[in-house]
Amino acid sequence: xxxxxxxxxxxxxxxxxxxxxxxxxxxxxxxxxxxxxxxxxxxxxxxxxxxxxxxxxxxxxxxxxxxxxxxxxxxxxxxxxxxxxxxxxxxxxxxxxxxxxxxxxxxxxxxxxxxxxxxxxxxxxxxxxxxxxxxxxxxxxxxxxxxxxxxxxxxxxxxxxxxxxxxxxxxxxxxxxxxxxxxxxxxxxxxxxxxxxxxxxxxxxxxxxxxxxxxxxxxxxxxxxxxxxxxxxxxxxxxxxxxxxxxxxxxxxxxxxxxxxxxxxxxxxxxxxxxxxxxxxxxxxxxxxxxxxxxxxxxxxxxxxxxxxxxxxxxxxxxxxxx
Amino acid sequence: xxxxxxxxxxxxxxxxxxxxxxxxxxxxxxxxxxxxxxxxxxxxxxxxxxxxxxxxxxxxxxxxxxxxxxxxxxxxxxxxxxxxxxxxxxxxxxxxxxxxxxxxxxxxxxxxxxxxxxxxxxxxxxxxxxxxxxxxxxxxxxxxxxxxxxxxxxxxxxxxxxxxxxxxxxxxxxxxxxxxxxxxxxxxxxxxxxxxxxxxxxxxxxxxxxxxxxxxxxxxxxxxxxxxxxxxxxxxxxxxxxxxxxxxxxxxxxxxxxxxxxxxxxxxxxxxxxxxxxxxxxxxxxxxxxxxxxxxxxxxxxxxxxxxxxxxxxxxxxxxxxxxxxxxxxxxxxxxxxxxxxxxxxxxxxxxxxxxxxxxxxxxxxxxxxxxxxxxxxxxxxxxxxxxxxxxxxxxxxxxxxxxxxxxxxxxxxxxxxxxxxxxxxxxxxxx
Numbered sequence: 001x002x003x004x005x006x007x008x009x010x011x012x013x014x015x016x017x018x019x020x021x022x023x024x025x026x027x028x029x030x031x032x033x034x035x036x037x038x039x040x041x042x043x044x045x046x047x048x049x050x051x052x053x054x055x056x057x058x059x060x061x062x063x064x065x066x067x068x069x070x071x072x073x074x075x076x077x078x079x080x081x082x083x084x085x086x087x088x089x090x091x092x093x094x095x096x097x098x099x100x101x102x103x104x105x106x107x108x109x110x111x112x113x114x115x116x117x118x119x120x121x122x123x124x125x126x127x128x129x130x131x132x133x134x135x136x137x138x139x140x141x142x143x144x145x146x147x148x149x150x151x152x153x154x155x156x157x158x159x160x161x162x163x164x165x166x167x168x169x170x171x172x173x174x175x176x177x178x179x180x181x182x183x184x185x186x187x188x189x190x191x192x193x194x195x196x197x198x199x200x201x202x203x204x205x206x207x208x209x210x211x212x213x214x215x216x217x218x219x220x221x222x223x224x225x226x227x228x229x230x231x232x233x234x235x236x237x238x239x240x241x242x243x244x245x246x247x248x249x250x251x252x253x254x255x256x257x258x259x260x261x262x263x264x265x266x267x268x269x270x271x272x273x274x275x276x277x278x279x280x281x282x283x284x285x286x287x288x289x290x291x292x293x294x295x296x297x298x299x300x301x302x303x304x305x306x307x308x309x310x311x312x313x314x315x316x317x318x319x320x321x322x323x
Numbered sequence: 324x325x326x327x328x329x330x331x332x333x334x335x336x337x338x339x340x341x342x343x344x345x346x347x348x349x350x351x352x353x354x355x356x357x358x359x360x361x362x363x364x365x366x367x368x369x370x371x372x373x374x375x376x377x378x379x380x381x382x383x384x385x386x387x388x389x390x391x392x393x394x395x396x397x398x399x400x401x402x403x404x405x406x407x408x409x410x411x412x413x414x415x416x417x418x419x420x421x422x423x424x425x426x427x428x429x430x431x432x433x434x435x436x437x438x439x440x441x442x443x444x445x446x447x448x449x450x451x452x453x454x455x456x457x458x459x460x461x462x463x464x465x466x467x468x469x470x471x472x473x474x475x476x477x478x479x480x481x482x483x484x485x486x487x488x489x490x491x492x493x494x495x496x497x498x499x500x501x502x503x504x505x506x507x508x509x510x511x512x513x514x515x516x517x518x519x520x521x522x523x524x525x526x527x528x529x530x531x532x533x534x535x536x537x538x539x540x541x542x543x544x545x546x547x548x549x550x551x552x553x554x555x556x557x558x559x560x561x562x563x564x565x566x567x568x569x570x571x572x573x574x575x576x577x578x579x580x581x582x583x584x585x586x587x588x589x590x591x592x593x594x595x596x597x598x599x600x601x602x603x604x605x606x607x608x609x610x611x612x613x614x615x616x617x618x619x620x621x622x623x624x625x626x627x628x629x630x631x632x633x634x635x636x637x638x639x640x641x642x643x644x645x646x647x648x649x650x651x652x653x654x655x656x657x658x659x660x661x662x663x664x665x666x667x668x669x670x671x672x673x674x675x676x677x678x679x680x681x682x683x684x685x686x687x688x689x690x691x692x693x694x695x696x697x698x699x700x701x702x703x704x705x706x707x708x709x710x711x712x713x714x715x716x717x718x719x720x721x722x723x724x725x726x727x728x729x730x731x732x733x734x735x736x737x738x739x740x741x742x743x744x745x746x747x748x749x750x751x752x753x754x755x
Contacts, residue, residue, distance in 0.1 A: 008519075086636060086637055087635055087636065105637070106639075107637035107638060107639040107640060108510075108520055108521040108522050108591070108638065108639065109520065109522070109591030109637065109638050109639075110591075110637050112590075112591050113591050113637065113638075116590075129521075130521050130522075130639065131521035131522075131523075132520060132521030132522075133521070177521060180519075180521060203517070203518035203524070204513050204514065204517075204518065204524060204526065205513060205514040205515040205516070205517060205518035205519075205524070206515070206518045207515070208515060209518075243504075
């Protein structure tokens with residue numbers, strides 16, 4: 001693997017390798033000294049054209065625990081012309097000798113362009129591009145699901161996918177890179193995906209997507225047992241303001257799509273509740289559901305570091321497996 | 324000058340005698356001409372009446388870094404065009420007699436192609452108040468075609484008034500059909516590719532609803548409306564219906580909507596970002612069928628030069644538009660002639676006669692090739708495959724989406740009133 005741009009092009013073997021490697025990385029994080037020498041001498045640049053403190057510090061922690069040198073480059077607002085900065089920044093990073101560039105960008109396709117524009121030679125790791133993909137989020141979600149839901153025989157999770165699991169992704173699918181990346185990866189790993197959203201928040205042109213679609217959370221919970229329910233963030237101001245009218249009111253959204261204690265109680269005993277953060281408590285998820293024993297939301301954050309360590313390791317240190 | 328063994332619009336073969344910019348002889352057998360006359364062997368070449376583009380962006384005044392009237396004229400001549408209609412979305416906007424006269428006279432100074440300025444329908448292209456279209460019509464530029472191209476005349480009352488107003492000087496309103504509300508932030512055709520790529524969709528209905536509204540309005544007030552760059556099967560159907568009802572509507576197709584589909588966006592290369600966007604293969608087929616059966620009257624390039632920094636960037640940050648003048652003949656040949664859907668005679672109709680008539684310049688362009696007519700002639704070599712190379716284009720800009728593609732033919736010589744405005748190197752000896 002030279003780049004990690006999305007989950008759509010990941011094979012099952014590649015995805016499982018990343019998850020297995022992440023397990024090994026997670027194990028090292030329980031040691032007294034958590035830092036590994038693996039990427040000593042390598043330079044990782046966190047190139048953020050969009051604010052995301054959580055994602056940036058997760059990548060920063062991952063790179064530092066592998067002993068890479070980390071440069072944080074916040075390009076947001078550094079250029080009046082939105083366009084010029086991607087190319088020029090890439091040329092700058094190339095001149096500085098970046099081995100890997102972690103890019104977060106408001107424009108769909110920016111990571112692809114960075115990888116294929118001929119501007120730099122290092123690896124590109126997509127940390128979220130517009131409304132397209134966010135592969136490490138999907139990988140950390142899959143890692144979390146695998147840990148909780150794919151070890152029923154107690155034999156560990158290595159080599160396993162998510163076969164037979166049913167995952168509901170609830171909310172603004174239209175604008176969600178998390179939903180797209182999860183849909184591709186979950187399908188590749190053998191899970192079935194239900195997208196739960198009002199028709200206004202689903203894209204036109206998704207007829208061939210390998211998913212079931214529900215227009216209410218109750219309908220999705222009624223259809224079949226849901227092993228994991230993933231609540232997407234709803235951007236309140238974007239949804240109802242400025243004539244956008246994706247739904248009539250936050251209250252109606254919460255009534256039809258919000259996860260509260262009652263709906264959560266309808267999950268099977270092993271069912272888990274997930275959220276990529278940051279949450280709108282009281283809108284897409286109630287505080288009780290977010291803080292319940294079923295919630296793995298905080299664990300997702302911890303797993304994010306292990307998954308990002310695995311991705312950086314596999315891109316920069318080769319495929320021979322973590323030691 | 325004598326053109327020998329030339330094929331007139333791909334039909335009869337013969338000789339053409341040009342003296343003082345006028346066709347003075349045209350016949351099947353050798354023409355007696357003064358010994359001093361230049362002789363051009365046109366064996367294997369198609370002679371078309373000089374091509375007329377109803378939709379060109381020359382960018383001057385205002386964006387001379389992307390194109391000038393001079394470089395755009397050179398690109399036009401090289402593509403086989405003898406006349407272009409220069410769109411009004413310049414800076415300043417061509418919404419006054421002063422600006423259109425400036426563009427017109429600069430075109431004459433350059434002298435490579437007749438530049439007919441298109442006037443803005445509304446002041447500053449803002450869609451709020453009609454511009455002084457009468458003054459532009461009465462100016463030396465003699466404007467007959469009006470368009471807010473790049474923007475849609477969105478307000479139905481303004482559109483109705485514009486349609487009515489230009490009747491007094493036999494003008495035409497040229498509409499860029501795009502519902503503004505349905506396309507806020509839109510980046511590409513709304514369909515399975517946009518859903519996957521996460522690029523905001525530009526739905527077909529946003530074009531079709533304005534096409535439908537405007538043919539109804541034109542029918543209601545009895546005016547002429549010309550619809551730019553039809554890109555969807557639905558638009559073609561609506562125009563076909565309107566024509567069957569006798570509404571005075573004409574329409575154009577661009578070369579890119581005859582050839583390319585939304586699949587091109589998968590590379591996120593902004594060279595393929597254009598407005599209206601590249602659509603589905605079914606839409607491309609419908610546009611070709613519409614052009615073949617005459618529902619779509621003409622081919623127009625929507626030649627839209629952009630400086631490299633406006634294309635060498637993120638898709639969402641890039642400008643809409645692509646070059647077209649120098650590749651149009653090859654693409655029309657590939658998609659329509661070589662597929663058997665159009666003859667070269669129909670190419671002459673759709674790229675010369677009809678665009679001249681719609682733009683009301685048919686007194687000087689798009690004339691029949693006949694004795695006594697101005698010698699506006701384009702020679703096409705339909706058997707000279709060439710690879711498009713952005714670096715060698717005459718345009719000042721480089722934003723061609725066809726770089727690396729092989730096109731089957733091209734214009735090899737262009738004559739404006741008998742004067743060569745572009746000559747392939749093979750003819751250098753003739754005019755040495």
